[in-house]
Amino acid sequence: MKTPAIAAAAPLLALAALPLLLHSDFWLHFAIMTLYLALLGQAWNLLGGYGGQRSFGHAAFFGTGAYAAALLQLDFAINPWACMVLAGGFGAGAGAFLGALSFRYGLRGSYFALVTLAFAEVFRIVADSVPFTGAGVGLQIALKESVADFQFPEKSGFYAVILALTAIATALAWWIENSRFGAALVAVRENEDAARALGIDVDRTKLWAITLSGALSGCAGSFYVQYFLYLDPRIAYGVEVSVTALLVPLIGGVGTVLGPLVGALALRALNEASSALTGGAPGLNLVLYGALLIVILALLPDGLISLGTRLRRAGRLRALGRA
Amino acid sequence: MLDFDILLPAILNGLSTGAVYALVALGLTLIYGVLHIVNFAHGSLLMLALYGVYFLYTLLGVDPFAALPVVVPAMFALGYALQRTVIATASHGREENILLVTLGLSIIIDNLALYLWSADTRTINPSYGFSTVDFGVAFIAVPKVVSFAGALVATGLLWLLIRRSDLGKAIRALARERRGAELVGVDVDHVYAMSFGIGIACVGAAACLLLPSYYVHPGVGESFVVIAFTVVVLGGMGSFAGALLGGFIIGVTESLGGLLLGENLGRIGVFAIFIAILLLRPTGLFGQRA
Amino acid sequence: MLEVAGVGKRFGGLTAVEDASLHVREGEIAALIGPNGAGKTTLFGIVAGFVAADRGSVRFAGEEILGLKPHVLARRGLVRTFQLVEPFAGLSVRENIAVGCQLRQPRRAAALAEAAAVAGRVGMSELIDRPVSALTIAGLKRLELARALATQPRLLLLDEVMAGLNPAEIAEMVPLIRAIREAGVTLLLTEHVMQAVISLAERVYVLNDGRIIAEGPPARIVADERVVEAYLGHGAAGRWPRRLGEGGAHA
Numbered sequence A: 001m002k003t004p005a006i007a008a009a010a011p012l013l014a015l016a017a018l019p020l021l022l023h024s025d026f027w028l029h030f031a032i033m034t035l036y037l038a039l040l041g042q043a044w045n046l047l048g049g050y051g052g053q054r055s056f057g058h059a060a061f062f063g064t065g066a067y068a069a070a071l072l073q074l075d076f077a078i079n080p081w082a083c084m085v086l087a088g089g090f091g092a093g094a095g096a097f098l099g100a101l102s103f104r105y106g107l108r109g110s111y112f113a114l115v116t117l118a119f120a121e122v123f124r125i126v127a128d129s130v131p132f133t134g135a136g137v138g139l140q141i142a143l144k145e146s147v148a149d150f151q152f153p154e155k156s157g158f159y160a161v162i163l164a165l166t167a168i169a170t171a172l173a174w175w176i177e178n179s180r181f182g183a184a185l186v187a188v189r190e191n192e193d194a195a196r197a198l199g200i201d202v203d204r205t206k207l208w209a210i211t212l213s214g215a216l217s218g219c220a221g222s223f224y225v226q227y228f229l230y231l232d233p234r235i236a237y238g239v240e241v242s243v244t245a246l247l248v249p250l251i252g253g254v255g256t257v258l259g260p261l262v263g264a265l266a267l268r269a270l271n272e273a274s275s276a277l278t279g280g281a282p283g284l285n286l287v288l289y290g291a292l293l294i295v296i297l298a299l300l301p302d303g304l305i306s307l308g309t310r311l312r313r314a315g316r317l318r319a320l321g322r323a
Numbered sequence B: 001m002l003d004f005d006i007l008l009p010a011i012l013n014g015l016s017t018g019a020v021y022a023l024v025a026l027g028l029t030l031i032y033g034v035l036h037i038v039n040f041a042h043g044s045l046l047m048l049a050l051y052g053v054y055f056l057y058t059l060l061g062v063d064p065f066a067a068l069p070v071v072v073p074a075m076f077a078l079g080y081a082l083q084r085t086v087i088a089t090a091s092h093g094r095e096e097n098i099l100l101v102t103l104g105l106s107i108i109i110d111n112l113a114l115y116l117w118s119a120d121t122r123t124i125n126p127s128y129g130f131s132t133v134d135f136g137v138a139f140i141a142v143p144k145v146v147s148f149a150g151a152l153v154a155t156g157l158l159w160l161l162i163r164r165s166d167l168g169k170a171i172r173a174l175a176r177e178r179r180g181a182e183l184v185g186v187d188v189d190h191v192y193a194m195s196f197g198i199g200i201a202c203v204g205a206a207a208c209l210l211l212p213s214y215y216v217h218p219g220v221g222e223s224f225v226v227i228a229f230t231v232v233v234l235g236g237m238g239s240f241a242g243a244l245l246g247g248f249i250i251g252v253t254e255s256l257g258g259l260l261l262g263e264n265l266g267r268i269g270v271f272a273i274f275i276a277i278l279l280l281r282p283t284g285l286f287g288q289r290a
Numbered sequence C: 001m002l003e004v005a006g007v008g009k010r011f012g013g014l015t016a017v018e019d020a021s022l023h024v025r026e027g028e029i030a031a032l033i034g035p036n037g038a039g040k041t042t043l044f045g046i047v048a049g050f051v052a053a054d055r056g057s058v059r060f061a062g063e064e065i066l067g068l069k070p071h072v073l074a075r076r077g078l079v080r081t082f083q084l085v086e087p088f089a090g091l092s093v094r095e096n097i098a099v100g101c102q103l104r105q106p107r108r109a110a111a112l113a114e115a116a117a118v119a120g121r122v123g124m125s126e127l128i129d130r131p132v133s134a135l136t137i138a139g140l141k142r143l144e145l146a147r148a149l150a151t152q153p154r155l156l157l158l159d160e161v162m163a164g165l166n167p168a169e170i171a172e173m174v175p176l177i178r179a180i181r182e183a184g185v186t187l188l189l190t191e192h193v194m195q196a197v198i199s200l201a202e203r204v205y206v207l208n209d210g211r212i213i214a215e216g217p218p219a220r221i222v223a224d225e226r227v228v229e230a231y232l233g234h235g236a237a238g239r240w241p242r243r244l245g246e247g248g249a250h251a
Helices: A005-016 A025-050 A059-075 A080-104 A109-129 A155-178 A180-190 A192-197 A202-228 A233-237 A239-252 A259-278 A284-299 A304-322 B004-035 B042-060 B065-091 B095-117 B142-164 B166-176 B178-183 B188-213 B220-235 B240-261 B263-280 C040-047 C070-076 C093-101 C108-121 C137-150 C167-182 C194-200 C218-223 C225-232
Strands: B132-134 B139-141 C002-011 C014-024 C029-033 C055-060 C078-080 C155-159 C186-190 C203-208 C211-216
Touching: A005 A155, A025 A155, A025 A180, A025 A202, A025 A239, A025 A259, A059 A080, A059 A109, A059 A202, A059 A233, A059 A239, A080 A109, A080 A202, A080 B263, A109 A233, A109 A239, A109 B095, A109 B220, A109 B263, A155 A180, A155 A202, A155 A259, A180 A192, A180 A202, A180 C093, A180 C108, A192 A202, A192 C070, A233 A239, A239 A259, A239 A284, A239 A304, A239 B095, A259 A284, A259 A304, A284 B065, A284 B095, B004 B042, B004 B139, B004 B142, B004 B166, B004 B188, B004 B220, B004 B240, B042 B065, B042 B095, B042 B188, B042 B220, B065 B095, B065 B142, B065 B188, B095 B220, B132 B142, B139 B142, B142 B166, B142 B188, B142 B240, B166 B178, B166 B188, B178 B188, B220 B240, B220 B263, B240 B263, C002 C040, C014 C029, C014 C040, C014 C203, C014 C211, C029 C040, C029 C167, C029 C194, C040 C078, C040 C155, C040 C186, C070 C078, C093 C108, C093 C137, C108 C137, C137 C155, C137 C167, C167 C186, C167 C194, C186 C194, C194 C218, C203 C218, C203 C225, C211 C218, C211 C225, C218 C225
Parallel strands: C029 C186, C029 C203, C078 C155, C155 C186
Antiparallel strands: B132 B139, C002 C014, C002 C055, C203 C211
């Protein structure tokens, strides 16, 4: 289902006006986190949705970007804005590394999922053991509240940044849907052998996808660091990030431009609702995530975005039955 | 470099843990071999069983080894129910979705445990916990000796079940050729669920054998998943002998790795083997499918 | 245009192909036939770059291509189709064909437009924007053909393109393939459907147990004793009537 440019751009333009309407910190935080989830989801969707290579260890790219952003500013005094760009680079590097290994050895499906999981875990253990990354204690960024240091006194500043990042990621997804590269990627997803026979370099295509995906994830990681000013191995490389990254597009609609946006909103809303109900008890959040994953797979495997089509089809069938 | 007196017990302990790993891996490889499911929830179910054994001990005073006749059937029933109700329906049979369903299950189980029982590490202290058996060359703790023996016995029983019983024949037929098995009257859904149940029963047995010399906390599942997968991938998906041999190799590697590098980094040794196998020889030592 | 010389391939203890040699002249339609298990698919796979050969050489347009990957071969003009047609699911006929067009046409919009032209060549114009899930077997076969044609091949390897088609559909497919040759594409087919082989091929190679046992024009091949024996078993040649080649028998 192709998304016309208008449909992709409209929600983002509307969102740009949001800070003018919202003044409560609570709602701005909600919006920021939603867009952050959407960014992560778009990143995963590039590789897993359009590319069909479902990774269970996207934290490997996210965390690498996050640690890069944190360490570059803490230990090397590099400007945090530049750190974001570099974080994207590190994320891309992690993606390329993992991709080169996995795809060169022909890993697909469950094996690919397993190897990404394994890498994320290895990175986590290393980060947890090595003093350079602060080991288990983690890293703390000093509160500066100056725009030059990529910290904003007002939340609206962060909002603008994450909106821009998510807009770029969404634009990338739209471009993929309409470009030659995207068509090749989808062909690879559907049938690798047929794609090869038609002249597509399957390995190179997948490698590009994972590199782009890694870059976006790395940026998301660096944003996290700037917003929360704290990072530890579990946050960076833990299962929660990896699961969130795949849950967002799956709920919203894999392989679509707006799916991650819809999924992010749904997930964030669920998060808030469950926190309110359970009082933020440890673990309950993720229980809900797991349950949601199963329910979505059972009832709406094509995601929330397909709800419209499904209802229409059901309506049509019912009309036929009555006629 | 290191003293033989330190290395040998480490190796023997590794073999004991390895035997239990093998039992866990056998369940996983059975599930993969028959249902072609990569069961991400395997570690979480082991963790659940460990808590079960723990509470049986602390609340009812049942010794873990004596709890086998209770825990094993209970885990079997849980496995059967999960496959029949959740996994089969939610995934609609699509392989890529089955993976996600088991992932979802593992997340639910892991975090439910966290919510219900907190993150505290729990251990039990049975009376024989510190007694050792003298093997001449080394002293090995009683629980470890018992778990080694128990794991081998369980493996033997499983082998007999698969090789000699009617159910075993049905399972093997289904694993090899689904259509053919259907045609000769095998109730596919039932046998699938039975196989899954048996796989989880193995996990139950492993939990009973493991707790006296180990511990449990909600995160245990995650670490076991990778170890179990490493063993299965090393031995070859669907291979019995492979799971056994793989279990021993990984058990010893982990033991020696922990000795030389400390537990955290020693764990990386296992991962490194895992990744290396996936890349270099995904069929493992004895596996047929890639 | 295509020269296969002494190609051999073993899978473990099984010899799939042994000392196979064949050549296809430019503009020719050649066919590779043989009973099931003879090694046709393996040989095809080797030529198209999907299977690694143990020994031998494959030369395309004068250059050695053994060991090159399929996508490289496609760029050079050697393209194969698949017996089991799996279209790119979820996409339309046009989008499927466009993937093939993309090899030569970097601009997406132009590729989509070209796809319509290619669809016309295989008689799928009305179906161009339908989803591929709506296609019949015959439609899928045409799609497979269209996708391959879209890459503007010089040599097209058709893997049992007639498989699964009824006689009426076969009768429609034959002139289509001839038209492809008229447009300047060299063709090598593997086939079980003898009617098609006899109608189309100028030269036939027979593969049995991994070896090429006969070569020649279809009429001669069909009457060849060794070929009859390969298909029907030892001693069959003597018992079978001589007029096998006439009337287009189905094998």
